[in-house]
Amino acid sequence: MPSLKDVARLAGVSTSTVSRAINGTIPVSEETRLRVEKAVRDMGYKPNLVAQSLRIKSTRLLGLVVPEMQHETFISFIRFTEEAAEAKGYNLIIGSTNSDPDREERFIENLIRRNIDGIIFSRVSDKSHVLKILDRTKIPVVIIDRTLEREDIPSVVMDNYESGKLVAEHLLSLGHRAFACITGPLDIAINRDRLAGFRDTVLAGGGTLEDKCIYEGNFKFESGKKGIAYLLDTGARFTALWAQNDYMAVGVLNLLSDRGIAVPGEISVAGLDNIQQSWMMRPSLTTVAQPFREMCTHAVDIIIDRAGREDDNREKIRVMLKPELIVRETTARPPEGSFAAERKEVERK
Amino acid sequence: MPSLKDVARLAGVSTSTVSRAINGTIPVSEETRLRVEKAVRDMGYKPNLVAQSLRIKSTRLLGLVVPEMQHETFISFIRFTEEAAEAKGYNLIIGSTNSDPDREERFIENLIRRNIDGIIFSRVSDKSHVLKILDRTKIPVVIIDRTLEREDIPSVVMDNYESGKLVAEHLLSLGHRAFACITGPLDIAINRDRLAGFRDTVLAGGGTLEDKCIYEGNFKFESGKKGIAYLLDTGARFTALWAQNDYMAVGVLNLLSDRGIAVPGEISVAGLDNIQQSWMMRPSLTTVAQPFREMCTHAVDIIIDRAGREDDNREKIRVMLKPELIVRETTARPPEGSFAAERKEVERK
């Protein structure tokens, strides 16, 4: 790989001049510019980014922290963040923490030592001490898919309240009045928001969402199965159910299929996330799509914007984007007769 | 962030001594070592990796090139490569090319300019001119999930022939004799290998795999639907079908469900890859699991090994790992009566 020095020698000028001719920072005479450009072309010279980074303190590298790579959500973050970063001429270093605080800390520390230009976190808890590490440096940070209590850290999220509202409106309009919900962990704000949007809308529309019709899951497939089994076995009365993510919804459908309960014939089911399975499976899943691409693009924009400026005035940035309802086959008019949970009990006797 | 100089000042020695005390390259007196270590601890000093990279020419960064991030296969590559890299103290820069040669070239060039220690390709074609770019530098390269004709480029693949064999053996043992196959693109060696393993074993076991029972797909969901529809509509006679990846298998199941053909009652179906859906769906999919974790670990090991040494003797490295058959619900004994394709035709009249 040729270096600046090589180009300078070939063009018969100093390295300073070559640098300036390339970057156009300070005017260079027409004649030498052409000579330099020719030399650059002839040697196939490309500035070395490591050296450049050392000097100008910008690496054009972003870091992305994900807790894992099994959930399609995080895959989407990786995918769209990489896309947005590449569009801006940045590269992306990814690290999955596997919910291991040590790994997370190691990764963040590496990023700092690499003079990274910014870090995007997907999912961090309010108590993560990693944020303290970051406070010591001036590295711009943004959080996607979560909001933190600390308001000086920018975040980009979907309007979670709205997502619950969309689902409720859809199901109400189909004629449902008795609802159930399998939520994500309720110690996390966005999940409470989802539930609030759902409940408020259900109640405002004349429906019911009894406490015994709510099950707190953990976003995993198995948790959906467990949740619906629990609801059915405790005789919860509902004709429509919302699982706060698609993996749990798939689990629900799975168990309902095992128990011979028809979807959407007896129970309508909706999810959230619009994972691949939601449209590949039969029946295809009614769900809410998160605007992942926009979220990631915004996150990258925020980071790059901050990285550029020296001023440290952290205004409070909270971007909130609209979800979109996608109606498919698992939701329909409610059945005429009794509730599935009760019918099953009767049959069992 | 404190620098070496700061530590040196605090410890009252030169930067050279600090560097040597930290890296242990040249012995330092016990006394100064302790003083330096204390200074390092007190200041929370961590060597800057950019500066270090510039000097020692190793960045402890690996690049991973994937064509896209929709297929779960590539997600697995990202996941396991990151895992293996992290275990060795390396970070990973990922780039998806979206099958756009320009993007691919831009990405590779960036990696080169970043003095990356090695690049892992998943899926490249024999004609990719990117390999030529890489020939100009000495950056170690390894290819996963493909083999190239050029034997000087190391590759790590599953034993694809074996995967076809495993599926065929399983289906034969269930009693099937008439087989069909939906393949991946047959201009790619590994797909021909899969087919060969399947065909050889079927024939050796007294089964048939007629030419009209083979459909060349493109590894996507829709292609599975199209393939099975084509086979059924052209009256292909078979009781067991192997789709060379799970997405296509899911497409197959989808269409069979639409047409009311029972799986595994009338047709047994197997896939390959063991994607999440394969175990979440109902009926769950019999499939072959690729040893992705091992593949990625090997790839990283090969790269790091090469990166260390100066000698350029590219011995021919081709690692081949064993697949594993996972039997689930979509495969069973063949039906007694006629073939599904024929029965449907009769019914239609």
Add this chain to the structure above:
DNA sequence: ATCATTTGTGCAATCGATTGCAAGAAAAAG
């Protein structure tokens, strides 16, 4: 006590870029 060897440390160059400062050449002003 003298010379050879080992051990520990610092100076200064280096990796490959960018940039403040100064100097020479050219152009404009007096």
Add this chain to the structure above:
DNA sequence: CTTTTTCTTGCAATCGATTGCACAAATGAT
């Protein structure tokens, strides 16, 4: 024809590490 201003260009320092070489002190050999 000076003097001032403007344009170009190069020198050398810098970013933060590593490392060859030299030198001084300590150790060992004679």
